[in-house]
Amino acid sequence: MVKPPQASTVAVFLIYHNFAWRTGDDEHGRTRLPCAMLSGVADTPWSFEDLSDAGDGWRESSDSRLIGV
Numbered sequence: 379m380v381k382p383p384q385a386s387t388v389a390v391f392l393i394y395h396n397f398a399w400r401t402g403d404d405e406h407g408r409t410r411l412p413c414a415m416l417s418g419v420a421d422t423p424w425s426f427e428d429l430s431d432a433g434d435g436w437r438e439s440s441d442s443r444l445i446g447v
Contacts, residue, residue: 397424
């Protein structure tokens with residue numbers, strides 16, 4: 379039996395998808411910008427280091443309302 383993914387795994391995937399992942403277009407040889415850039419939330423695609431730094435800041439936050447606890 380396959381276990382369902384942990385909430386943290388899903389959260390990391392969604393953040394990666396929205397801020398770092400660039401989809402390719404094989405037909406025209408172009409890449410599409412991450413969703414966060416297309417919507418104006420981010421100025422540049424995030425690297426894995428940026429994702430890690432954002433996670434570190436989130437854990438160190440003393441305001442539990444930021445993470446919905």
